[in-house]
Amino acid sequence: MGSSFPQHESAASILRSMISSPGPIILAPGVYDGFSARIALAVGFDAIYMTGAGTSASRIGHADLGIANLNDMREHAEMIANLDDSIPLIADADTGYGGPIMITRTIQHYARSGVAALHIEDQVQTKRCGHLQGKQVVPTAEFLIRIRAAVAARRAIGSDLVIIARTDALQPFGYEESISRLRLARDAGADVGFLEGLTSIEEAKATVQDLAPWPVLLNMVEHGATPSISVGEAQEMGFRIVIFPFAGLAPAYKAMKEVYQRLKEKGVTGAEAHMTPKQLFEVSGLKDDLEIDAKAGGTAFAGGV
Ligand SMILES: C[C@](O)(C(=O)O)[C@H](CC(=O)O)C(=O)O
Numbered sequence: 001m002g003s004s005f006p007q008h009e010s011a012a013s014i015l016r017s018m019i020s021s022p023g024p025i026i027l028a029p030g031v032y033d034g035f036s037a038r039i040a041l042a043v044g045f046d047a048i049y050m051t052g053a054g055t056s057a058s059r060i061g062h063a064d065l066g067i068a069n070l071n072d073m074r075e076h077a078e079m080i081a082n083l084d085d086s087i088p089l090i091a092d093a094d095t096g097y098g099g100p101i102m103i104t105r106t107i108q109h110y111a112r113s114g115v116a117a118l119h120i121e122d123q124v125q126t127k128r129c130g131h132l133q134g135k136q137v138v139p140t141a142e143f144l145i146r147i148r149a150a151v152a153a154r155r156a157i158g159s160d161l162v163i164i165a166r167t168d169a170l171q172p173f174g175y176e177e178s179i180s181r182l183r184l185a186r187d188a189g190a191d192v193g194f195l196e197g198l199t200s201i202e203e204a205k206a207t208v209q210d211l212a213p214w215p216v217l218l219n220m221v222e223h224g225a226t227p228s229i230s231v232g233e234a235q236e237m238g239f240r241i242v243i244f245p246f247a248g249l250a251p252a253y254k255a256m257k258e259v260y261q262r263l264k265e266k267g268v269t270g271a272e273a274h275m276t277p278k279q280l281f282e283v284s285g286l287k288d289d290l291e292i293d294a295k296a297g298g299t300a301f302a303g304g305v
Pocket residue numbers: 050051052053054064092128129130131196219221224245
């Protein structure tokens with residue numbers, strides 16, 4: 001477990017070096033709460049991704065419609081980022097939550113919370129998931145104000161926080177407009193580009209080529225607007241980062257629904273025998289916590305748990 005008071009390079013600096021190194025594509029599975037983050041961290045990834053859609057679902061019980069605010073998102077991100085502060089957390093920051101002053105706060109708060117990277121997009125404030133229909137985006141000038149505010153705020157606090165510029169302009173305005181917005185965001189100081197809702201393999205390849213050598217992120221939302229692209233294929237195309245936002249949420253939904261249904265219909269959960277409470281707590285750092293207590297001379301758990 002990483003300490004909350006880093007003795008090492010910040011997660012933002014670690015991610016920044018990873019992005020600029022010639023290494024393999026950075027794979028970040030979506031996590032949506034402490035438990036899913038623990039599982040992903042235990043499996044072992046170079047980075048993890050806090051999905052806004054999953055945060056909305058798990059933290060406030062709502063769809064990804066711009067309902068989770070800065071405080072909801074930041075608090076959630078801080079908890080996740082500090083479970084292991086040596087593994088960079090890339091976190092959704094939606095529209096940045098307002099004008100330049102709010103975006104400045106978003107950058108400051110995310111950076112202080114230990115987040116390594118965030119993405120800010122050009123949707124209107126009453127946004128929606130990038131894979132739904134009927135999206136609206138703000139004019140390019142307003143998008144650039146958001147990016148400039150983010151870059152200035154990051155520089156002012158001397159943080160390595162990676163700023164990912166996301167455009168949702170593909171659906172309303174098409175490919176050329178989206179590339180043009182991302183180039184302008186790059187020129188305004190954004191570190192990584194993210195073209196949301198890519199609709200074909202050709203478009204995905206072209207995005208990387210048209211923005212090269214700027215690093216580009218691929219959002220692999222399964223069964224959304226984008227055809228299925230594997231990590232290997234994304235690397236081959238030249239993407240620098242790939243996120244799988246629903247890697248945790250979608251299977252969790254299916255598993256929970258089945259068990260709740262079984263409990264309702266048959267009166268039992270059918271939980272597997274090895275799923276003891278202790279085993280479940282071990283996923284969430286039980287051993288580390290007991291060690292902390294014992295090292296401090298605590299006796300509360302001396303007889304075991
Ligand atoms: C990446 C994303 O912002 C997220 O919240 O994870 C979403 C995922 C989704 O809702 O499909 C997005 O692509 O808008």
